[in-house]
Amino acid sequence: MDFNDSAAEAAFRHQCRQWLTENATTKQRPDDVFGSDLSQTALLSQARAWQRKKAAAGFGAITWPTAFGGMGGTPVQEVIYRQEEAAFNVPTGIFNVSLGMVIPSLFVHGSEAIIRQHVEPALHGDSLxxxxxxxxxxxxxxxxxxxxxxxxxxxxxxxxxxxxxxxxxxxxxxxxxxxxxxxxxxxxxxxxxxxxxxxxxxxxxxxxxxxxxxxxxxxxxxxxxxxxxxxxxxxxxxxxxxKVTLTGLMNERLSIGGVMPPKLWQSAADLMLRSPGKHGHHTAMQDSRNRQKLSDLYLNAQGLWLLQCRGLTALGQGKEPGAELSIAKIVAARTLQDFAYFAMDLQGARGLLDAKAQAPGWELVQRLWFGSAGMRIAGGTDEIVKNNVGERILGLPPEPRTDKGKSFRELLDEGHSS
CATH class of the missing domain: 2.40.110.10 (Butyryl-CoA Dehydrogenase, subunit A, domain 2)
Incomplete structure (x- = not known):
């Protein structure tokens, strides 16, 4: 695919950037985290207000059909908006399940009455x-x-x-x-x-x-x-x-663009420049072993971006993204976990302190340290996802299946007897 914006995509990117500039605050640092000082209730209230504002401007659900209140846009436009929004300090993630998985399932499988009753409130953040x-x-x-x-x-x-x-x-x-x-x-x-x-x-x-x-x-x-x-x-x-569940899971694939925090490798580089070095080095950046870890982080981020581009190319051609996007989950979760451990190691004993006692930007490190391990479980454990990759991409022999041709009741009885 062409990695540069087309004329239409460049115009859309300008439209997004202009609207965000007029309606949101630019991040002071790439690793700023919105609402780190807010309770979950207060954060939800802010997220509802932001989603309402986005929906009114047409950015609330870019890929949704216009008949349902969306823009009728392309997956590429959705990614462009997310790329631009990442530079602004706004609430994100609260409505990912609502708008990215559940409501698209209602489009396909719900009755007209259900669609009329529930789609608009969800789009405007009134229902979660x-x-x-x-x-x-x-x-x-x-x-x-x-x-x-x-x-x-x-x-x-x-x-x-x-x-x-x-x-x-x-x-x-x-x-x-x-x-x-x-x-x-x-x-x-x-x-x-x-x-x-x-x-x-x-x-x-x-x-x-x-x-x-x-x-x-x-x-x-x-x-x-x-x-x-x-x-x-x-x-x-x-x-x-x-079938309903698979519809939601297929729509979830587009969210791969939001897995990696923007410019994560740059945040690591900044931290290395600020951290004292060991073995006679003035900063951690002077240590070749640390630079190797930074290179790994950069390469993983670039690889994930290329996988995303492959998925977007498939969508743009009217195809479904292939099973190779399963690789992205494995790489992203492990990369985020490695980044958090690396950042803590650079701080030595101070790495154990709460974000409030650290320099700006540590909130992201703390969130990733607590959350990245869970990413390796959510949506299928690493082991399950690797099985999918091995069988569906590499063509390896599938694991033996003992549940074929059996009812759920029989499987339960077998489980109880064992």
């Missing part, structure tokens, strides 16, 4: 959605979902939901959730699931935040105890939940 997928026994293999939805027998047209989800991002603040549930255990593990949306304030829904090492609670456990769901809140066909 979470995705209720992972469970204690169904993480990388979502086919083992045990949360069940059963038809009610009291004359109402609906379902009763029982079970548990875990690692649900921002569930404590979400207004609605898209839940994947088992509706027919006699079918194969992927065939017997159905998707619904629920009001997170419904009777029987209990959210328990999971306190993280950094003191925050981004993730949650969610419990369902006889939660009634009207059949009108079913998304897609009965037994078609896996």
């Amino acid at each position: 959605w979470c995705q209720l997928l992972s469970e204690p026994g169904a993480g990388s293999d979502l086919g083992m979902v045990r949360t069940r939805a059963e038809r009610v027998t009291d004359g109402r047209d609906g379902w009763l939901l029982n079970g548990q989800k875990v690692w649900t991002t921002l569930a404590q603040f979400a207004d609605y959730g898209l839940v994947l549930a088992r509706t027919d255990p006699q079918q194969g593990k992927f065939a017997g699931m159905t998707s619904f949306y629920i009001d997170m304030r419904s009777p029987g829904v209990q959210v328990r935040p999971i306190r993280q090492a950094n003191g925050e609670a981004e993730f949650n456990e969610v419990f369902f105890n006889n939660v009634f769901i009207p059949d009108s809140q079913r998304i897609g066909a009965e037994g078609g939940g896996w």
Whole structure:
């Protein structure tokens, strides 16, 4: 692909930059983190206001169809906007699940009534959605979902939901959730699931935040105890939940552009210049071993950018990004983790201090140190993703499958007997 902007892309980039300049504050440093001094509640309020402002200007959902309030733009335009926004100190990430995964699934599989009711409030930040997928026994293999939805027998047209989800991002603040549930255990593990949306304030829904090492609670456990769901809140066909889930996961691929913080290698270089050296060096930059680590960080960032370009090229040609984008998750998570450890090592004993006791820019290091290990688990562990790469890209023999041709009930019985 041509890495330079076309005339139309350059004009769009100028439009984005001009609007951002008029409506946001430029970052003082590439590693500035918006809202580091705000509570989660206050940060959510700021994020809603920013999303509302973006939506009013047409930047709220660039790739969405115009019929749904989007710009009808291209994935490249979405990336251009993100590149420009990265230079400004604004809230990011809060609506990634809502607008990047859940609502696009509603476009494809939801009824007209659901689309009319929920798309516009989500676009303008008035409603926040979470995705209720992972469970204690169904993480990388979502086919083992045990949360069940059963038809009610009291004359109402609906379902009763029982079970548990875990690692649900921002569930404590979400207004609605898209839940994947088992509706027919006699079918194969992927065939017997159905998707619904629920009001997170419904009777029987209990959210328990999971306190993280950094003191925050981004993730949650969610419990369902006889939660009634009207059949009108079913998304897609009965037994078609896996198709709905795949739609959301496919849309998630575009978010690869937001994985790496902008100019991360430059932040590392600045830190090396400010850090005292060892073995007679005045600064850490003078040590060739440190420069080698900086080179690795730069090369990984460039490699991830090229993978993103390959995915965008496929999208621009009307194709789906290939499985090679799975490599990006492995490389990005490990790179962010290595950066955080490297930054802490450069500070010596001071690397253990809280960001408030450090020089400006340490907030990013601290967030990556706490969060990057989780990235190697979320969305499929490193081991699962490497299996996908080996089988689907390298053509290696697949691992033996013992679940083919068996119902979910049989798989459960086998698990209990073992």
